[in-house]
Every structure is written in structure tokens, then in C-alpha cells.
Amino acid sequence: xxxxxxxxxxxxxxxxxxxxxxxxxxxxxxxxxxxxxxxxxxxxxxxxxxxxxxxxxxxxxxxxxxxxxxxxxxxxxxxxxxxxxxxxxxxxxxxxxxxxxxxxxxxxxxxxxxx
Numbered sequence: 001x002x003x004x005x006x007x008x009x010x011x012x013x014x015x016x017x018x019x020x021x022x023x024x025x026x027x028x029x030x031x032x033x034x035x036x037x038x039x040x041x042x043x044x045x046x047x048x049x050x051x052x053x054x055x056x057x058x059x060x061x062x063x064x065x066x067x068x069x070x071x072x073x074x075x076x077x078x079x080x081x082x083x084x085x086x087x088x089x090x091x092x093x094x095x096x097x098x099x100x101x102x103x104x105x106x107x108x109x110x111x112x113x114x115x
Contacts, residue, residue: 018042025049027073035074036060044068051097052076059098064089072096 019041032054039062046068055077063072064086072087075097083098 020044022068023047026053028052030054032056035077035079036063039063040065042066046092047071049073050077055079058082059084059087061086063087066090067092069093070095074098 021042022044024045024047027049028051030053031050034057035050035053035055036057036059039060043066045066047070048066049071051073052075055074057079058081059074059079061084063069063084067090069090070092072093073096079098087093087096
């Protein structure tokens with residue numbers, strides 16, 4: 001992992017080839033771009049920490065394919081949109097944080113700002 005080293009660039013691809021990746025941590029750096037590229041092959045991923053970088057874009061519906069995911073940390077980025085309802089299908093997800101990103105949560109089918 002690369003933690004708090006002020007490293008900056010985009011996440012190299014294709015991440016879908018890292019099928020046995022379990023732990024991904026690049027918190028507190030200067031990475032940018034879209035943090036959720038090619039998620040479909042990461043079925044063993046349990047911990048995904050990309051908080052406090054310069055990531056932008058949205059959390060895609062495909063995050064629901066990460067069936068082993070236990071922790072999802074995306075706070076402190078420039079993410080927008082809504083948190084996909086597919087997150088509710090992640091039965092192992094026990095810890096996640098998206099504050100302070102510009103995201104919404106779903107409550108009874110309605111998108112509400114999370115602030």
C-alpha cells in the first residue's frame with residue numbers, strides 16, 4: 001500500500017487483471033482520475049481504501065460485483081452523484097465512509113444529499 005506519501009498520478013490499468021487482489025490502500029496521496037475502473041474482475045477484493053486523494057466521477061453500479069468487499073473508504077475526494085443501491089447487496093461490507101464527498105444516499109427510493 002501507499003499511505004500518506006503525497007504520491008500523485010492516475011491508477012494504472014487494467015486493474016481487472018489483478019484477480020487475486022485482496023487489499024488496496026492508497027489513502028492520503030494525490031491520485032486523480034476515476035477510482036473505480038474495471039472492477040468486475042476483483043472478486044476477492046476485501047479492503048478498498050482510496051480516501052483523501054483527488055479522485056472524481058461517481059461510484060458505479062458495478063461496485064455491487066465486489067462480493068468479498070468488507071471495507072470501502074472513499075472520503076475526501078471529488079466524487080459526485082449517488083451511492084448506488086447495489087452497495088446494499090454487499091453482505092460482507094461492514095465499514096464504509098464517503099464523507100466529505102459530494103454524494104447522495106438512497107432513502108426509501110429517493111436520492112438525498114449526504115451532508
